[in-house]
Amino acid sequence: MIAYLIRPSDILDKSERAGHGQQAQVRLRNRASPGEQQGLEPGPHSWTKNGGGVLKKMLGAAGIVLILSGCGQGKAEIRVTGEPDADDEQRAERVLDGEERISSAVAVFVKEDLLVGVDVKPLSRFKKAKIEEKLKKKMEEEFPERTVTLSGDQKIYWETEKLEKLRDDKKKLHDQVETIKSLSKEET
Amino acid sequence: MDQKTYSQLEQKMSPKVPLAGNLIRAFLTGGLICAIGQGIMYFYMYFFDFTEKTAGNPTVATLIFIVMLLTGFGKYKKIAQFGGAGSAVPVTGFGNAMISSAIEHRTEGYVLGVGGNMFKLAGSVIVFGVFAAFVVALIKTILVKFGVVGW
16 A cells, blocks of 8 residues: 555656646656766755655655554454353453553463463553553452463464464463463563 | 864855755665564564564674675665665664774784774774663662662
């Protein structure tokens, strides 16, 4: 989508339609000075002076794409897998639904363990540690009988997502949960 | 001609620095290097058992290794000419500083030339990096001891 929007030929087409076809073509042709083509230091103002219009359009297009892609986010998607007890699913969903800064979460119930992989929204990543801490505390209050392992790490989230496929293979599921738990504790 | 007239003349004669262009180029180059770094990080996370916390170290090592090769083949100077500080500030500048000084002093022998001069610029990066880390850790330890912040 982005690649399509900022293609130079595309920009040229638009300029032509607006009646500045020739001008735009000349500008584009002039953009790379002979020195630049040979990989030498580009001449002064080679970007701002000759290519300024093109650059502005490129930045504008990129800005629109970024703004539009930021809008389509709804509520967090929460999935529960493993061996949850009767009302475990609802309880976990209730706790995780209260957090607006996550885009999705996977909770895995295995024996006395509860493993939660959380995908934090991009701009909230700066506060990831605080979000993790808060959610972990809430989860521990909700499930005091279980050992809660909660992580906002991308890798842990990917791995917990994979556990959904292991629903029927109990032995493998348990092994994998142990591996992820040790992975989340890894520091070096 | 006194000093003042000379500096006025010099300012009039020397070409104007394309500040906006330089900034944009540095931004794009630095951003591209960081995007490549992010890609390498995701590669390590996806195919190996690295988490976001631990994938940083192999990513930095890989980036430095790539830049060392590029410097040796004479390609990195073209990137540096285009990107300026955008290519020097990320960790890639460290690898470039090491290898370029190693190449420069090759004629003086392997021990006193390459070995002695390799860390001429990179050495100060390491020294100040370690010292800054020590000071920050010290401040944090004191703050944690007094209960202002947690670990």
